[in-house]
Amino acid sequence: MAEMKPNPVPRRIHEVRRTDTPSGVTHVRAQQPDRFTVVGNHLLQHPVLSLTAIGLAAHILSLPEGAPVDIRSLAERFPEGRDRIAFALRELETHGYLRRVRERTESGRIVTRTYAHHLPHRVPAVPGTGAAPRARRPVPRPSRDAQAAPQEDDRGEGWADPVPPAPRVPEAPAAPARADQPDPPADETAPHPRDDRAVTLLAGLRRTDARLTLSRRDVHRLAPAVTAWFDVGAGASTVIHTLTAGLPAVLESPAALIAYRLRNQLPPPLPALTAPPAPSATAAHPMRNCDGCDRGFRAAEPGRCRDCRAFVPATCAA
Known part of the structure; x- marks a missing residue:
């Protein structure tokens, strides 16, 4: 009869494949004939x-x-x-x-x-959410003089790499302005210095949600509406919460949504704080001597003090 070893080797489990690293994951696999989903x-x-x-x-x-x-x-x-x-x-x-x-x-x-989608489809990249796919441009139609057909990439979809931009031609220096020439018109989209705080708030909305990225023109156009909120006593946190809370799943025009909320959810001005009414100053009554105990007290008319009136019946006081 063989001798029993104190530390026998554990029996191997067929469903388990051991790994070389003790801290790594070990899969315990099982056959699933039904009720399973294939996920890549x-x-x-x-x-x-x-x-x-x-x-x-x-x-x-x-x-x-x-x-x-x-x-x-x-x-x-x-x-x-x-x-x-x-x-x-x-x-x-x-x-x-x-x-x-x-x-x-x-x-x-x-x-x-x-x-x-079980496999991801192509979507336009959103700022701050990941890398954008490589831009592809359709192959332009060849001219009649061209002999070679447009080359196709390895995907066979008829797309080619983007055409490199043409070299930039240096512009001619502008002629110096004459003294009698009128000044150029001011930029209508330039914000008023009074709207600097509103411009900063609108430009920073993309930190809360990348879909709320506004162009410079939209920021300057919407700045007066935000300033109107500040004029009625609303703080910056209140304006940001109003513009970013409950956004729809599909946001096609962030500037139109912000303009709608600024226009239709403008709160009324805060009511003016009224001071409490001051207590009315009443003239102090003159000092009197009590007819019963000769103690001094203040009263409108001569008579007895409060303690004497409490112990003397009304009939005796009369």
Whole structure:
């Protein structure tokens, strides 16, 4: 009979593949004949997406066709809350894993249809959310004199690399202005010095949401409306919250949205603070001597003091 060893080698588990690093992950794999979803590593190991966005994308890909994936339905299903879910949906939409399109039904009702892409599609890059795809430009039509056909890239889509810009021709120096020549008209879009605070606020909105990036012309045009908010007593934090809270999922014109909110949500001016009424000054009564105890007290008419009136009945006092 063989001797029992105190430290026998553990039996090997066929489903487990050991790793060389003790701290690394060890997969315990199992066969799943049904109820599974194929998700690509390009999503699960995405270098930019947050963990909330990756988990939400995996959940959406596992749902059947027609399942509701709006913010309210997802907030009732998960404990993250509407703000985090809305931010994760915008991440997926930015990186091409989600596309929300407003469509009109046969009855004329406008609904938002959500398309979940198992492979990311091309989307225009948003500032601050990732790198933009390499710009491609359609191949121009060859002239009649050209003999060679346009070259196609390795994708075979008929796209070519961008054409390098033409060399810039130096401009001729401007002629010196004459003394009798009238001054050029002032720039109509230049902000008033009174609107400097409003210009700073509007230009910094893109720090809160990259979709609220405004052009210089829009900032100068909307600055007087923000100054009107400051004139009625609203602070900068109040204006920023009004312009950035509850933004729609698809924001096509940020300048139009900001102009609408500044115009329609302008609060009334703060009421003037009224001082409390001053206490009325009453003349002090003269000093009197009590008819009962000869103690001095103030009263409008001569008589007895308060203590004597308390102990002497009214009939005796009379």
